[in-house]
Amino acid sequence: MNESSHLPPSCDSALLASILALAPLSVIGWDSSNRIVIWNAEAERMLGWVASDVLGKSAPFPMVEMADGDRPREITRSTRVGGIAQLSVQLQHISHDAASAAIVEIGTDLGDRKRLERQVVQGVKLDAVSRLAGGIAHDFNNILAAIKCSCELLSESLEPDDARTVDVRAISDASARAAELTRRLLAFTRQQVLLPHTVDLNAVARDAESMLIGITGDGVALTLDLTSEQIHVRADSTQIEQALIHLVVNSRESTPAGGRITLSTGMGPLERDPTGGEVPIIAASYGWLTVGDTGRGIPRELHGRIFEPFFTTKERGTGTGLGLSAVFGIVKQSGGYIFVQSEVGRGASFTIYLPLVAAPAKPPRVVHYERTSSGSTPTILLVEDETTLRGLMRRILERSGYTVLEAAHGAQALEKCELHEGAIDLVVSDIEMPTMGGREMAQRMRMLRPNSQLLFVSGFTDDEAMRQGIVSTGSAYLQKPFAPALLVAKIAEMLKAPVGKLELPAL
Structure with missing residues (x-):
C-alpha cells in the first residue's frame, strides 16, 4: 500500500x-x-498537540519510516502531557505533483483495546487464584472445624486444674488464628456469605472508632471527618467494619509515631476511575469512605499489585499479604470499588465506593417454622462429606439431646428422608459436596419434607444463587469453623421459633 495516490485538482479544500x-x-x-x-x-x-503547535514544524516525536510493502504496525508514541499512546499506523505516499509530495500516516488508537486486554488477563489471573484459594479455604475450614470441635469436647472432659487444659487452649487459639486467615482468603475470592442491609457509612465509622483507636495506639492520632448527612448503602456492616480494620492496620504499620490517620466519608457521582487508571466504572451516585495516612507511601509501580493475595512489602514472616486482598474482595462482593492514591513520602489514601440506595430497606422479615414433632426428641439429619467432622458434629448433637441421622452427601440425604418413617425437624447440611450438593438437595427435599427446616454450614460456596438464597432467609447459615456451642445455640434458636408458615431458603 505504498503506491502513490493523487488528489484530484478539483477537490474542494x-x-x-x-x-x-x-x-x-x-x-x-x-x-x-x-x-x-x-x-x-x-x-x-x-497525542495532545493542537494543529497550530505542529503545522509547519518538525514533529515533536520520531516519525515512522516508510517501508516497502508497508503494512499496519503497532507503535507507542509519547504524548504532550508525558503519557504513552498505543497506535496501529500505516503509511502512504500521496502527491499532486513532485513539489507537493507528502507521506501520510493513518493511525488507530489501540488504548481501549489494550486496556481491555490487560483487564481480561488480570481477570483470568485473579479468577485462577480465587479458585485455588477458595478450594484451599474450603478444605482447610473443614479441618479447622474438626480441630475446634475436638478441642472443646476435650476441654469439657478435663478438670479445670488439669495441666493439659493449657495445651488444649493453645491448639484452640492456633486454630482460631488459622480460621482468620481462611476468612481473609474467602473475602478475597468473594465466596463469603454476606448479610447485606441498608447501613449508614457514618454510623459504621462511628461504631468502629473505639476499636480503631485501640489499633492506632498512642503514637498515631486517629481523626474522623464525617459528612453531616447520612450515607445509605447496601452492605454487610460487619464486613465493612472488617475492611476498615484491615485498612487502619495497614496505615498504622506504615505511619511513624507522631503521624495521623484520617477516616473520612462523603457521597457524590462517580463516572470514571478517580485515579486516572483503567478500572471500568458503572456511572452512578456512590457513598465513599476513605482511610488516609501520613505514612511513608506506596511506590506507584506497586499500586497495581497491592490487592493481590499474599503480596506484601513487609519483611518475611511479618505479614500474610491477605489484609488488602480481603478488603478488595469484600468491596467487590458488595458491588463497589476501592482505589489507592499514594506517592512515596506523602502517605496513602484508600477509598471505598459503594452505590447509594434511596432509603433504608425494610427490616429483615422474621422467618417462622413449623415444628412437626412437638413433645418428642427432635430429629436432625446431618449432611456432611467430611467424615471426621461429621462424626464430631454427631457427638455434639447427640450430647445435646437430639436424634441424629447421617448422610455423606445430598443424594444420600434424600434417601434417608424417604426411608425414615418419623419426622425430621431440621436438616444441617454442608453446601459443597460430591455427588449432590446442598442446593439441589434442598430443592428436592422441599418436596419430600416440606416441614423440615434447613441450616447450611459451610466454609464457602461458589454458587452465587445459593448465597443470595441464604441471605433472603435471615438466619439459616453458620460459617465454618464454628464452636460446638454456637452450633447447638443456632439449632435451639431455630427449633424454638414460633409456629408459622415454613420458608426454606429461596433457591
Whole structure:
C-alpha cells in the first residue's frame, strides 16, 4: 500500500478539511523536509498537540519510516502531557505533483483495546487464584472445624486444674488464628456469605472508632471527618467494619509515631476511575469512605499489585499479604470499588465506593417454622462429606439431646428422608459436596419434607444463587469453623421459633 495516490485538482479544500476533521483515525502528514503539513482533530485528541503547535514544524516525536510493502504496525508514541499512546499506523505516499509530495500516516488508537486486554488477563489471573484459594479455604475450614470441635469436647472432659487444659487452649487459639486467615482468603475470592442491609457509612465509622483507636495506639492520632448527612448503602456492616480494620492496620504499620490517620466519608457521582487508571466504572451516585495516612507511601509501580493475595512489602514472616486482598474482595462482593492514591513520602489514601440506595430497606422479615414433632426428641439429619467432622458434629448433637441421622452427601440425604418413617425437624447440611450438593438437595427435599427446616454450614460456596438464597432467609447459615456451642445455640434458636408458615431458603 505504498503506491502513490493523487488528489484530484478539483477537490474542494473545505470538503477535504471536513473529512479530516470527522475521521475517527489520526491523520498526520509530513513533507520531504519532515515538516508537519497535515494534523487532524483525532491526532490532537490522541497525542495532545493542537494543529497550530505542529503545522509547519518538525514533529515533536520520531516519525515512522516508510517501508516497502508497508503494512499496519503497532507503535507507542509519547504524548504532550508525558503519557504513552498505543497506535496501529500505516503509511502512504500521496502527491499532486513532485513539489507537493507528502507521506501520510493513518493511525488507530489501540488504548481501549489494550486496556481491555490487560483487564481480561488480570481477570483470568485473579479468577485462577480465587479458585485455588477458595478450594484451599474450603478444605482447610473443614479441618479447622474438626480441630475446634475436638478441642472443646476435650476441654469439657478435663478438670479445670488439669495441666493439659493449657495445651488444649493453645491448639484452640492456633486454630482460631488459622480460621482468620481462611476468612481473609474467602473475602478475597468473594465466596463469603454476606448479610447485606441498608447501613449508614457514618454510623459504621462511628461504631468502629473505639476499636480503631485501640489499633492506632498512642503514637498515631486517629481523626474522623464525617459528612453531616447520612450515607445509605447496601452492605454487610460487619464486613465493612472488617475492611476498615484491615485498612487502619495497614496505615498504622506504615505511619511513624507522631503521624495521623484520617477516616473520612462523603457521597457524590462517580463516572470514571478517580485515579486516572483503567478500572471500568458503572456511572452512578456512590457513598465513599476513605482511610488516609501520613505514612511513608506506596511506590506507584506497586499500586497495581497491592490487592493481590499474599503480596506484601513487609519483611518475611511479618505479614500474610491477605489484609488488602480481603478488603478488595469484600468491596467487590458488595458491588463497589476501592482505589489507592499514594506517592512515596506523602502517605496513602484508600477509598471505598459503594452505590447509594434511596432509603433504608425494610427490616429483615422474621422467618417462622413449623415444628412437626412437638413433645418428642427432635430429629436432625446431618449432611456432611467430611467424615471426621461429621462424626464430631454427631457427638455434639447427640450430647445435646437430639436424634441424629447421617448422610455423606445430598443424594444420600434424600434417601434417608424417604426411608425414615418419623419426622425430621431440621436438616444441617454442608453446601459443597460430591455427588449432590446442598442446593439441589434442598430443592428436592422441599418436596419430600416440606416441614423440615434447613441450616447450611459451610466454609464457602461458589454458587452465587445459593448465597443470595441464604441471605433472603435471615438466619439459616453458620460459617465454618464454628464452636460446638454456637452450633447447638443456632439449632435451639431455630427449633424454638414460633409456629408459622415454613420458608426454606429461596433457591
